[in-house]
Amino acid sequence: MARDRHEENLANPTRRLLVVILIIVLFGFILLWRIDNPRAERIRAAVVDRIVPNMEWAMAPVTGLARMVDDFQSYARLYEQNEQLRRELQQMRAWREAAIQLEQENARLLDLNRVQPDPSLTWISGIVLADSGSPFRRSVLLNVGARDGVEDGWAAMDGLGLVGRIAGLGERTARVLLLTDSNSRVPVLIQPSGQQALLTGDNSAAPLIDFIETPEDIAAGDRIVTSGADGLYPAGLLVGQVVVDPERDLRARLAADFGRLNFLRIMRNPDVVPLNDSDTLIGPPLPENGGTGDQIEADPVPETAAAQDTEGDGT
Amino acid sequence: MTDPLTLRIWIYRAYYLALCLFILLWQILPLGFDEGSLPSPDLITALTLAWLLRHPNVVPLGAIAIVFLISDFLTHAPVGLGALLIVLASESLRKRQPQIENMTFLSEFGTVTIVILAVTLAERVLLTLLLADQPPFGEVALHAIVTIAAYPALVVISKYLIGLDRLSAADPDNV
Numbered sequence: 001m002a003r004d005r006h007e008e009n010l011a012n013p014t015r016r017l018l019v020v021i022l023i024i025v026l027f028g029f030i031l032l033w034r035i036d037n038p039r040a041e042r043i044r045a046a047v048v049d050r051i052v053p054n055m056e057w058a059m060a061p062v063t064g065l066a067r068m069v070d071d072f073q074s075y076a077r078l079y080e081q082n083e084q085l086r087r088e089l090q091q092m093r094a095w096r097e098a099a100i101q102l103e104q105e106n107a108r109l110l111d112l113n114r115v116q117p118d119p120s121l122t123w124i125s126g127i128v129l130a131d132s133g134s135p136f137r138r139s140v141l142l143n144v145g146a147r148d149g150v151e152d153g154w155a156a157m158d159g160l161g162l163v164g165r166i167a168g169l170g171e172r173t174a175r176v177l178l179l180t181d182s183n184s185r186v187p188v189l190i191q192p193s194g195q196q197a198l199l200t201g202d203n204s205a206a207p208l209i210d211f212i213e214t215p216e217d218i219a220a221g222d223r224i225v226t227s228g229a230d231g232l233y234p235a236g237l238l239v240g241q242v243v244v245d246p247e248r249d250l251r252a253r254l255a256a257d258f259g260r261l262n263f264l265r266i267m268r269n270p271d272v273v274p275l276n277d278s279d280t281l282i283g284p285p286l287p288e289n290g291g292t293g294d295q296i297e298a299d300p301v302p303e304t305a306a307a308q309d310t311e312g313d314g315t
Numbered sequence: 316m317t318d319p320l321t322l323r324i325w326i327y328r329a330y331y332l333a334l335c336l337f338i339l340l341w342q343i344l345p346l347g348f349d350e351g352s353l354p355s356p357d358l359i360t361a362l363t364l365a366w367l368l369r370h371p372n373v374v375p376l377g378a379i380a381i382v383f384l385i386s387d388f389l390t391h392a393p394v395g396l397g398a399l400l401i402v403l404a405s406e407s408l409r410k411r412q413p414q415i416e417n418m419t420f421l422s423e424f425g426t427v428t429i430v431i432l433a434v435t436l437a438e439r440v441l442l443t444l445l446l447a448d449q450p451p452f453g454e455v456a457l458h459a460i461v462t463i464a465a466y467p468a469l470v471v472i473s474k475y476l477i478g479l480d481r482l483s484a485a486d487p488d489n490v
């Protein structure tokens with residue numbers, strides 16, 4: 001009897017029609033995501049914007065509790081850590097002395113040159129609300145968004161090093177694509193050899209350093225900073241140190257503490273052109289007339305270039 | 316006035332939605348990424364399949380579509396892809412319900428393994444056809460295996476903690 005009712009229910013033509021409509025709608029979503037990705041990502045940002053901040057009352061205590069458990073585990077090693085901290089403190093005192101001297105020297109030199117620090121390099125602070133929740137993606141969600149003046153493409157740092165950039169912006173939330181995500185590519189400079197390279201995320205904790213001209217000149221422990229060559233990240237932000245993995249590949253040990261992202265700074269960068277149309281690119285504007293015939297002929301390009309010019313005049 | 320059976324089904328439906336929301340929020344808690352270790356299983360898929368095979372009325376099509384669409388949005392996955400594949404899988408399982416009712420757990424586990432692998436593979440094929448970026452195959456396969464391994468645990472939890480067990484031949488009115 002149950003079976004009969006069951007089959008009758010499944011064979012119901014209205015239900016069948018609903019299933020077909022549902023499948024078509026979902027397939028439409030996929031096509032939209034694939035064809036007009038910026039629009040799909042805006043819809044995603046809007047949906048996330050509706051859900052996550054409203055769930056904060058439930059998520060924040062749990063996050064706090066889980067972090068406390070983490071901390072408690074580290075209390076177990078209290079003595080060990082205390083010793084280690086003492087040693088580090090000793091080293092830091094020496095560094096502090098050096099830093100004070102350098103700071104004074106720097107102030108004198110800046111005064112001699114009458115240099116004003118760049119006022120555009122200010123930041124907005126945000127708290128991490130959530131992460132990507134998927135093993136294949138490395139991103140976090142911040143509690144600041146478009147209404148706080150955040151824009152797509154701005155760099156995010158923790159206190160020390162680069163963390164990623166804004167990719168996906170809602171009214172109240174912003175998603176930060178981390179350096180470790182497999183879609184992340186950042187042009188970097190390796191000091192002291194001064195070589196350009198590309199930091200390529202691969203979902204592991206240490207991103208790969210790619211496209212190096214002479215790898216022989218690079219040693220483990222070299223500093224990695226952003227080069228600013230893409231016009232997206234400001235130049236000179238600390239990324240991390242070079243390490244060599246067992247397969248002899250060069251990787252970056254990141255300076256930011258990716259295990260415990262809590263507060264992030266979003267660096268204001270007026271040079272970033274926001275991505276509004278599906279056929280423009282994030283980054284510096286293309287040359288207005290390159291002379292070569294094979295320039296991309298898209299309408300938005302001169303517009304963004306013009307916007308760039310007015311911004312340049314304003315500063 | 317309400318028939319107690321209908322009431323129970325609606326309670327379980329609410330249970331399903333609440334559990335899925337809870338799992339989703341738990342997944343996106345910012346507790347750091349598990350580097351190097353096993354990926355965490357896709358609990359929502361496993362839960363949906365377990366309850367679908369036990370009691371198809373408890374996981375109606377609309378609930379599945381909503382849960383997986385929200386999951387796609389929140390986890391930064393291709394929008395609608397996960398939802399589409401799970402909806403197709405659930406429909407094909409619903410059609411086979413009469414055969415599934417009389418299965419042993421081992422054959423049920425085999426069915427679930429096949430479904431999860433098929434969904435993973437279909438996702439891969441669709442993304443390839445759409446020329447989209449994909450995570451490395453090894454990671455995806457590992458994720459599917461971890462999800463399959465989590466399935467028996469979810470069945471035990473559903474049975475003993477939540478009290479949702481299979482339809483037995485003994486009480487046919489339990490639909």
